[in-house]
Amino acid sequence: MARTKLTAYLVKNEYRNHNYSQLVRNQNYHSYPIKGNLNIEGQIILGFEQEKPPDWLSFLELGTDEDIPNMSNKSTRAVIFIKYLEHLLIFAHGQGRHMIKENVYEKDFGLKVVLNSIHPDNLRSIDSVNIDISSIQTRSQSNRDTEIRNLNFDVVSDLLRSVTGTPEYNHFGKVISGRDSFHFTYEFNNGFRDFNEICQILVEKYNSEDYMGSFSWVDNLQKVEDKETIDELDGLLVEQINNNVEEISIGIPEIVDYTSNHSYSYTEKGEKYEDLNIQDYYERVETFSSVSIKQIKSHYIYSHDNENDGYVDKWNVYSCLIFETFLEDTIYILTVGEWFKVDRDYANQVRNYIQGxxxxxxxxxxxxxxxxxxxxxxxxSSGNSLPNMINMDRKNLSFNNSQIELCDLLTDSNELIHVKKWYGSSTLSHLFSQGRVSGELLLREESFRQEAINKINEIDTNYAHIIPLTNYLSSNMTIVFAIIDKDERELHERLPFFSILNMMQTVEYLKGLGYKVKKTKILQEIE
Known part of the structure; x- marks a missing residue:
């Protein structure tokens, strides 16, 4: 028999004893029991075929007076439920995946099966999402087997969403891929009876910890996609907001041009604030007896400039909140409108790194x-500071049609100090990006060093020697990240996890370029 393409799902334990009809969406379908002599417990569910004209047919008819023959798209879908020992698996055919309720299957099933089935040098393609401050999804692929570092994947800041590779055994074909589901091919020499072997292999691979040898980092950060878990976490968020807890932070969920965003409001025409502050948002919600998740998602933050009466941009408040909490002894973090699960040991490792x-x-x-x-x-910079320094804040350098800050403060001790008030993950992302870009361009681009020298000369010629045009040595320079904050706790305790994760990645990168990197806290006085 020719190889058959299959897509497999593993049903969560709490749903495995449900009636099969409870695991599929409400739609028209036929159910067929599996033959009793196959010694397989399960059921085949076939969705009704639907025929309808394609959406673009009416558009084509606008362009001609001639009759276009009847055209239709046909949708076919089917799922097979197979019970294996104490497990329940679903195999989807055609558009069968749309029949399965989203919350009933394990979200990491396909990913774990693939990682436990391939050699680390036999990757073909990966889908990832960067979780720094905006979710940037990418796909990297190779025309031959390769290792993950050749696919531009960062094990610190990237989440592995799906993976494709060449398996070490040929049961499931030459190429397999997985995310929530597992995609493979199989040659059914014994018909439906082969599902016993298929289920055995899938369950063993999913439960295996072989992947820990080469891919242990996949458990460090995981995007939460289970609706029930998200609802529980959103409930904890709402509870904290209704209690006005300061552990919640607020910040713009993307990099913005702060030269054109001068003030913010929590209603379109409400009171304007120079900076974002969670307490100001609490004043907004205090007009309600209590606030719900629906309200949080319908509230907006508006940014204003000095030239227009209206707002220049707005963001959903839910996407602006940064909040860390625990659920069943696991750390969860809300940022850029998404929940992430963090491995506890990994969180401690990152915080210890920043402390060091x-x-x-x-x-x-x-x-x-x-x-x-x-x-x-x-x-x-104009006072009696030690060491002596000049102000480079907003003294942008032009490079490749971009405006880049060398630093905020340049000292006569070869220190590039980058200063930022902490309002949330977005501002710190900007801080670390500024230090990283500046440090790399100084090392690699003579034309950028020349721009820096010219700009320094405009401010104070006594500092021009600090950046040599030729023979620039990064080891002679120190990059300092200075964060202004009213909280007296140390940075590794105070900052949200994704901020210290970003900081760790930046420090590692700059040290790899040869720089000395340091941190400091600047106390923000309060009334």
Missing amino acids: VDDYELELPACRVNESEPGYNNRI
């Missing part, structure tokens, strides 16, 4: 009440 980053030896002056970030940089 060298502290800047000098204590920078506190930021005054209502003092802006540019105002702070201007004040301390």
